[in-house]
Amino acid sequence: MPTCSEARASLLSLLRGAEHFNTEVFPAKQTLFASLAESQAPSTLFIACADSRINPNLITQTEPGDLFILRNIGNIVPAYGEMLGGVSSAVEYAVAGLGVSTIIICGHSDCGAMKALLAPEKSGLDKMPTVRSWLRNAEAARAALGDLKAEDAGPANVRSLSEQNVLLQLSHLKTHPAVAAAMARGTLFLQGWFYDIGTGEITILDEQSRKTTSITDAIAHLESIPA
Ligand SMILES: [Zn+2]
Incomplete structure (x- = not known):
């Protein structure tokens, strides 16, 4: 837990950052912000973990207005009807x-x-009953890895579970009516990603084969599909 003076320093640092944004950064991008002042038309719903080390706009090199971002613990999308709330309404609003x-x-x-x-x-x-309850929405990903013990929580298994979890949440996403309808019309692409914080590498998770592909291969594949 932070001390009182650490909490004060952290708030002060945020306020200085906001001041710098307002006086230096905002004026430099005034045209962009003026174009966004009264409406948004993002192309993408980006669902990520709330982890402080992930910056969706940075890793996709996008600007304000490009991504509609939904973040929570474990980048989880409960299956439709399980928990109608913040996640399901953000998905519905983004798509419909x-x-x-x-x-x-x-x-x-x-x-x-x-x-x-x-x-x-x-x-x-x-000590975190709400988190424990929320993580039940990822339990099937844990089950897909078989019989692991607590001592198996090393980086390789954490990665495997993260990948299984992304695939599971993609399948949950398809149970949302707005998503199912847009997919039936052929106007919506869904894709799973894995971001490695230490290397900056992003890999694409293929739902059908349940294997990973490099970004380069995913780009080549997409470019080979006739527009
Ligand atoms: Zn996380």
């Missing part, structure tokens, strides 16, 4: 309201949620 053409679900390395699923006792989940 804003008409996004792409949904990315992005998992990541060293994910605390995935580590907690692998080793609940070590992660202090007994």
Whole structure:
């Protein structure tokens, strides 16, 4: 837990950042912000973990207005009807309201949620009943890895679980009526990603083969499809 003076320093740093944004950064991009002042038309719903080390706009080299971003613990999308709330309404609004053409679900390395699923006792989940309950929406990904023990929560298994979780959440996403309707019309692409924090590498998770592909191969594949 932070001390009182650390909490003060952290808030001060945020306020200085906001001041710098307002006086230096905003004026330099005034045209962009003016174009966004009264409407948005993002192409993509980007679903990521709330982890502080992921910056969706940075890793996709996009600007404000490009991504409609939904973040939560473990980049989870409960199946439709399980929990109607923040996640399902953001998905519905992005697809039926804003008409996004792409949904990315992005998992990541060293994910605390995935580590907690692998080793609940070590992660202090007994003190976090809400997190424990939320992570039930990823339990099937944990089951897909077979019989692992708490000591198996190393980086390789955390990565495997993150990948399984992205595939699971993609399947949950398809149970949402707005998503199912847009997919039936052929106007929506869904894709799973895995982001490695230590190397910056993003890999694409193929749902059919359940294997990973490099970005280069995914681009080549997409370019080979006639427009
Ligand atoms: Zn995470």
